[in-house]
Amino acid sequence: MAGIYNMAYAELICQSNFTFLRGASSPEELVTTAAFLNYSAIAITDECSVAGVVRAHSEIKRHRLPISLIVGSFFCFQDDFCFVLLCPNKAAYAELCRIITQARRRSPKGEYKLAEWDLIAIKHCQIVWLPGPENEKNSHWGQWLYRHHPKRTWLGATRFLNNLDTVRFNAIHHLHRVHHFPVLATTHALFHHTSRLPLQHVLHAMQENTSVDQLGSAVLANAERALRNISKIKKLFPQQWIDNTQKLASQCEFSLDELKYQYPAELVPPGLTAIEHLRNCVEKGIKKRFPNGLSDEIRAVIEKEMTLIEEQDYPYFFLTIHDIVQFAQKKKILYQGRGSAANSVVCYCLEITAVDPRQINVLFERFISKERDEPPDIDVDFEHSRREEIIQYIYAKYGRERTALAATVITFRFKSAFREVGKALGLPESQLDFVIKNINRRDRTVPWQSQLSACGLDTRSTKVCQLVALVEEVVGFPRHLSQHVGGFVISAGPLYELVPVENAAMAERTVIQWDKDDLESLGLLKVDILALGMLTAIRRTFDLLNTQFPEPLSIPFITRLGDDPQVYDMICKADTVGVFQIESRAQMSMLPRLKPRTYYDLVVQIAIVRPGPIQGDMVHPYLLRRHGKENVTYPSEEVQNVLSRTMGVPIFQEQVIQLAMVAAGFTGGEADQLRRAMASWKKDGRIYEFRDKLIHGMTNKGYSMAFAEQLFEQIKGFGGYGFPESHSASFAVLAYVSCWLKYYFPTEFYIALLNSLPMGFYSASQLVQDARRHHIHVLAVCINHSDREHTLVCQKGVKAIRLGFKLVNGLSEKAIQRVLQARPAHGFTNMHQLKQLGISEKDLSALASADTLSLLGGNRFQARWAMMDQQASLPLFSNQQSALPLEVAPNDAQDTVEDYASLSLSLKNHPIALVLQERTIKGLTLANQLHNKPHGSVVHVVGCVTCRQAPGTASGATFFTLEDHTGNMNIVVWQSTARHQQKAYLKAQILQVDGILERSTEGVVHVIAGKLTDRSCWFSSLTVSARNFH
C-alpha cells in the first residue's frame, strides 16, 4: 500500500477550454487523460469560472473513471497575485460560487474583478498560491496570506522548464521557510497532451488579436503545460511536494452530486405540503376543464400522474410553472406549454397546456419516465410581444438573487474557426473571407477541406495543412457564454450559492455559468419561458372576434369543438399560408400527400417534415402505409407497441428511444444517455459508443442485423433534428387553431397576422396577396382612415382590411401618434394642415411616398414635392400653398416601384402583370393555369423570386418560389442546372423558368427547371423582398 501511496499524485490546477482562448483541452479530455495517467484526483480550475466542471463530472460518471474531481477556480488579483481556490466541502463550494459571482457581477460580460474583501472573507476554500518571480510582491502577498489565511494556504510549485524555474523555486523555498506554508507540486495544466501546444498558441494569438509568429516570446516556450506522467513528475519535484497534492486532494470531498435544488417555498401556502397544494390546484382545474365531471379513466390517469410526480419529487416544478401561467392568464397573455411533461392531464388541469387528453390518447409514462429518470421538460411559449412581462414577473416575484437565465455555450463553428485560426496563422483576412464565402458547406460530396484548392489555397503547403488540422481541432471549442433564449433557473435560496452568476450582454439580465445540458446532468430544473409570434397573432384574432361575439373565443374552446372536416379540407388543399408550422413550402407540399384528417395526423405532419425523418428515410414508407399501399408489419409485439400509432415507422424522437429500450434492452439510464448523445452526435460523435450495444442487443433479442442497422441509422438521422412527439402535440394545437381561425374568420386572422409581423414564413406582401386571393378586400393606407395598426373595417356590409400606418417604411412612431392625435373628425382637408403638425420632413415624405395623401389631392410625386417645401411650414408663409405644383405623374410601373419601396407591397399592380402588359411571352403559363397543364408538359413561367431555399436534406436541389399576379409557383432547380446558370440562379429578382411540369398523384405541382433566364431588367428598379437561402 505504501508503494501505491508513494505513486499517488493529484493535479490541482487545470484550466480547460472553458478558460476561453487559453485552455486547449476540454474538461472531458483532461479528466480522461488524468485517469489514464493514474492520477488520484484532478481539479478543474478555470479562471473565475466553474463552467467546465459539470462536463468533467459527467465524463467521470459516464465512464466510471477511477479518479476524483475537485471543483476549484483560478484567479488573478491585481495582476501579481495568482491563486487557486479549491472546494473541500459544500460550504466551500457555495463560497467559491459567491466569490465568482461577485467578481463577475462587478465587470462587463466576459471579465471579472476581485475585491480584497472577497479574499479576506474566505472561510472554507483552500488556497493554492502561485508565487510570481518578483520577491517584493511575493513578500507582500506572503505576509497577507499569513495574516488572513495561515491555515488554508498552500504554495503551488510549478516547473515549466523555462528560464524562470530557478527564480520560482527559490521563491517557493524562501516563502516556505518564512511562512511555513506547505508546498505542493502542480503542472498548472492548460492541455491534456503535448500535441495541443500549437492549438494553445493559436488560441493565445486569437486572444491577443494577432498572429502566432507576431506573439514571439509571449507564446508558451514548450509543451510542459500538458498533463505529465507520474514518473516525470517524480523527477521534477521532491517527493514531499508530490505527497502534499494527495494530502490536499484527500481533504476535498465535495462532489457535484451533493447539489440539490431547493424550490422557492413561497409557492406553497403554510400548513400544506407541496403535493397537497398541487393536488388542490389540480382539483380546482378539473372543475374548470371538465365541468361535466371526470370519466373514471381520466381520473385514473390523473392519480397515476400525481403518484409519479410525488415519487419523483416534482410538485414544485409543476407549481412554479402553474404560478407563471396563472400570471399570464391574469394579464390575458396567451401561452401554450409543451414538452415531455406538458401534455399530461395534470398540466391540462393546471391550464399549462390546451392539449385535451380526451382528444389524444397520451400515456403519461411516455412523457415522464420513471424508469429513464429524466427530468420533466415543460417549455411554455408566450406571445412574442409580451414575453418580457412574464420575465419581469419572475424577476419581481423571486428577486434577482434567486433567478437567472441558463447559459448557452457559444462554440467555434466552421466559419469563425476558419477565420480566427487563419488570422492566427497570418493568412490575409481578405483571402480568408474569400475562402469562407466560396466554400459550399452544403455540398456533401466534397468536404470543405477538399474545396480549399479551388479557392486558391495550396493544400500541399504546410501552412494550409496546419490550418486544416487546427480548424478541425478548434471547431466545437467553447468561445464564450451567452444567454439561453428563455431557460430560467429559480431557487429557494440565493442562486449564487448553487452556481456562479454573471452578467449577460443584455442589460439587466444575468446568466448562470452552466448550460442546459449541465443543469440536466445535475438534475437541476429550468423553466423555459419562450416567445412565439403565432400566439400573438391568435390572441389578436381573438381580440378582434371577441368584440363581435358574446361567447369569448379561446384555444380550449376551439379544441373542444373537435376535428372540423371543413378545416381539414382546407389543410389538405395546402391552403395554409400564414398558419402555424404547416405553412412552409415543404410542409405545404406534404399536406396533400399526407391528407391530415385528425388532430393526431397534424401531430405527425408537423414532426415528419423535418431533417430527421427525411434523412432517416421514414417519410415515404409512412405515406405508403397510410394510404394502404404497403402492409404494416412489426418484427415483434414490443416494437408494435412502440410504433403502432405511426404505422410501424418511427417518426418521433421518443419512439426511437423506446425502441432502444424494448428492442435492444437499454436500461432507462442508458436510454437517457442515448437521447443526449443523439442531440450532440454531430458535435462529438458520442453516439457511436452506442452502436455496438444497440446492434448486439437487438440481434441477441432475435432481431435481424438489417433491422438493427436500420434503427441505428435512423437514430443518427434523428440526431439534433428529430422532433419530440410531446412538442409536436402542442404545436399541432396551435396549427389547428390557426387553421380554424383562417377558415372561419379569415379577415380577422389576416389582420392579426399582419399586425404581429415580423413572424412566420411570409412577408406582408405575400399575406396581403393571399388574403386577396381569398376575396378579402384590402384597403390602402390613408391619411384620413388608417390607424396605426391594420384594422377591420366594414364597407357596405362587407368586412375589409384597412392597412395601417405601421406599414409605411421610414415613418416614425412619433409621427403616427401625432397624426392620429391631431386628425380632425372628418379628416384632413389639405396638405398644409399636415405640415402644421410639426412632424419631420422625413416623416412627411414617407407619408407622401406611400401615397397616403391621395385624398388631399394630387399624386404621390406632387404630394412629395409639396411636402419637401420647407418654407411653407414657416409662420410667414403659412397660408401659401406650393406655388408650382409639379406636372409629373407616375405611370403604373413607377407606382408599383414606389409602392414596393415605401410599403414593401402594392395593392394596385403586380410587377408581373405590368410586365405582361408591355410584352408577350410565347407559351407563358400563369400560376393559376399550372393546374390545367398535363404532367410532363413543357411550361414557361415568369415570376418575382420570393424564396430560394437549399435545404441540406434536398441533395443539392434548390427550391424557388416564384410569384405572379395569380399566385405562387414552386420551382425545383437541380444542382447541375444551377451550376450552369449561376447568374440567373443567384441574381434574378424576376425569373423566367422554362421547364417540365411535374404533378404528383396527390396533385402537388412543381416545375422542374431546365432553363433559367434573369428577367430583372424588365423591371429594373423594383425591389422585392425575398427569403434567400434561409
Add this chain to the structure above:
Amino acid sequence: MLWLHIHFYQLTLDNLPKVKQRENIVVYDARSNSIVQTSGTAQQAGIEPGMGLAQAASLCETLQVVDYQKQTEMGYLHSLASLVYQCAAEVALSPPAALHIRIDNLTRYYGNLQSVWFAIKSVLQERQVHFHFATAGSPEAAEALANAGTDIFFIDKNTIQKALGQLPVSALSLEPKSLQALFRAGIKQVKQLLNISPTELGKRFNNATLQYVFALRGERHHRLVFYHPPAEFEQTINLPYEEENTQRLLPFIAKTLKDLAVFLRLRNTGLLRITMTLMFRDHVPFSLGIGKASPHFCEHEWLELINLKFETLVIPAPVIAVAVCAAELCETSSDNEDLFNNRTGVFAKQQLIGKLTARLGESQVSKPMWPKDHRLHILSTTSKNADNTCYNDLPGIILPEPAQLNESPVIEFGPVRIETGWWDEKKYKRDYYIARNHRGQRMQIFKESDQWFINGWYI
C-alpha cells in the same frame, strides 16, 4: 469655357499586367463589400460592379480578387495627371479616379479643339487605360455626361445642353439624399431638374445641391485646385497579389519607371540613384539602392539594372508592394563634375549600410538584435524591429554553428526546454543548459545524439 472630364473607371485593373487583365479578375472594395471593377472575362461570367463578393464568387469558380485601395488609385491618378499635364496646363484631380481638364484656352497652341483632344487621347491610349469622357461648359456638367458613359467630344453648346437634359438624374454627383428626394418626387431626368426654378429648388434643397445645379447650368464656376507636379518622385506600387518571383515584379516597376522618365524629362534632370523598397506582409521591408556613375533618365537602362539586381536577390517572403523613390536628381549637363565631391559628409548611416551591403553582399552585413522569439539561433539575424531588451540568462555570443563539446560539462542550470516554431517550419525541440567547462567559462549547451554541443558563451 469648355471642360473635358475623363473618368478612369478601372484604374486598378488597367495597372495589372496584361496577362492578368485577360483573366477572371475583379477589384473588390471591402469597406462597401462590393465589386468595383471587373475584367472583360469576369463580366462575361455575369459579374457586375456593385455585386457582393459571395455572389461574384459563386458566379465564377476561377475568380481572382484584387483589393481596392483608394490610396493606390490616387497614386495612379497622379501619374495620369502628370501625363496629361504634358498636354494641358489646367488639370484638376477629381478623386478617386477622374480628371477635369480645361481645354477652351488651348486652341491657340493646338489650332483647334479636336487637336487638343487628339493629343490628350494619344497620351492616354499609349498608357492603355480605359476611360469615359465628355465635354461641357462646366466641370460638373462634363462629369455628369462622362459618368453616364457619353464618350462624345462636344463642342456645340446646344448639343451639350440637349445631351445633358436627357441624362437620368442618377448620373449627377449629388448627395444620395438629394438624389433620392428628386427621384421620389418623380424627377428622373436632368431636363426636369433644370426646368425647375431656383426659388422652388431653394425651398426644398440645401445650398450644396443648389450650387451644383447652378454649376450644371454653367451659371456658376467651381474653384478648382489645379494639379502641380511634385518636386520629388516617389511612387508606391501596391501589388494586386503577393509576388514571390522578383522577375514578375518588373512589369509593374516598368510602368513606374515610365512615369519616372516623364518626370525627369519634364525637369530636364537625370538620376544617379533609385531607392527601391520591397514590402512584405509579415517581414520588415527592405530597401535596395541602385546607383549609376553618371545621371540617367532612360527607363530602359534603369530597368536593366534593376533586372540584374533582381537576378541575385533572394527575398524572404512574397512582396506585397514596391516603393520607387528617386531622390538624387542632378542636372544632366553636369557631366564633368565629380559627383562625389564634398558629399561624403551627407551620407547617412543607412546609406553607408546600403553601400556596404552592395559591396560586400547582404549576408556579410548584419546588426545584432535581440529577437522576440524563444529560438536562440534566431538571435544572430538582422531585424530592424527587434526589441533591444537584454536577456541576462542568454549568452552574449551565439556561435554561427553549434560546436561540439569534448569534455564533461558541469551543469549549473537547466534544462530550459524550447519546443516551438511549428508555424514557420523551423520547428525544433531542444533542452538547453548553462554549464561551466574546466577553464571556468560559462556556456550554453545542449545535447543531441548523445553529444554535447556549445550553443554560445556567456560574457
